[in-house]
């Protein structure tokens with residue numbers, strides 16, 4: 001995808017102040033209200049991964065307010081059942097979400113989850129690839145991939161491929177279906193190590209592996225849009241900002257935890273972080289403008305010289321058709337799926 005030449009940033013003035021308290025950044029629910037979509041999407045089907053905590057929970061809460069039919073993936077049933085109870089209590093007129101068990105670090109579990117969905121649904125309008133892990137110690141998924149690339153990218157890549165037929169069948173010219181994939185400002189720290197995906201030659205570094213997986217998330221979104229945009233299926237990637245109240249940092253080393261603590265003053269709430277995801281999922285702007293990286297509820301431009309570490313700009317390697325295509329093909333092989 002070519003990098004966006006005229007970024008669309010309707011909320012830019014709300015992001016001038018980085019203070020986390022008393023600021024004016026929109027929340028996910030505010031985006032639904034601003035787009036006048038409360039209770040308006042009863043016919044739409046939305047699947048969100050990783051809704052048991054953090055941004056996924058706030059994304060589910062806001063999308064539930066649209067009246068859409070939600071499918072929520074989980075690993076911990078008790079955790080997600082409590083969330084569904086809470087969603088229904090705060091929005092009783094909303095549809096009861098359906099829960100689907102899925103462990104992204106197992107391709108077999110992803111296949112079973114996709115089958116469970118497809119057994120119940122012939123429609124999917126929006127897929128939100130939100131689940132993720134960050135900075136975990138070196139490890140492998142069930143299928144032998146480096147853990148962060150395997151969980152954050154390969155698991156979601158296979159999920160998308162298995163759900164692609166219903167996404168394609170559900171999109172129309174006036175209302176294309178969408179795949180929103182959570183990337184991160186961390187993508188700026190690394191491209192893809194095509195000759196060393198598990199970082200054994202370079203020496204495993206938890207945050208470098210996370211950065212690589214987040215660039216992979218962005219490349220998948222760009223590739224989805226390039227391959228299927230003309231068939232009414234759009235791909236978008238999102239950086240939600242820095243949110244330190246979620247569970248994402250649970251596996252970080254003390255040193256990495258200190259690094260995040262040092263920039264805590266620019267953090268936002270999970271409700272504010274999910275605003276960008278929800279805007280990507282719902283704004284009519286993206287019916288015609290896919291394949292872009294979105295942050296601060298706006299289409300990102302290139303990294304500015306004075307930008308903070310977790311700021312909204314994209315790195316020079318973010319839009320690289322050759323690398324995107326290389327990862328796309330390699331991912332098909334890795335997950336054992338034919339195009």
Ligand SMILES: NC(=O)c1ccc[n+]([C@@H]2O[C@H](COP(=O)([O-])OP(=O)(O)OC[C@H]3O[C@@H](n4cnc5c(N)ncnc54)[C@H](OP(=O)(O)O)[C@@H]3O)[C@@H](O)[C@H]2O)c1
Pocket residue numbers: 049050051052053054055056074075076079102103104105129130131132133134151182183184185239240241242243244246247248249
């Ligand atoms: N927080 C930030 O500052 C930030 C910044 C940039 C990007 N992001 C991205 O935003 C997304 C959500 O992050 P978050 O901050 O909300 O994190 P979080 O609070 O840790 O939530 C992560 C979600 O993913 C699920 N998950 C983790 N590993 C999984 C696996 N192997 N299989 C299936 N589900 C799994 C978790 O389920 P369990 O409850 O079962 O663990 C949880 O529901 C991630 O993709 C992250 O990279 C976050």
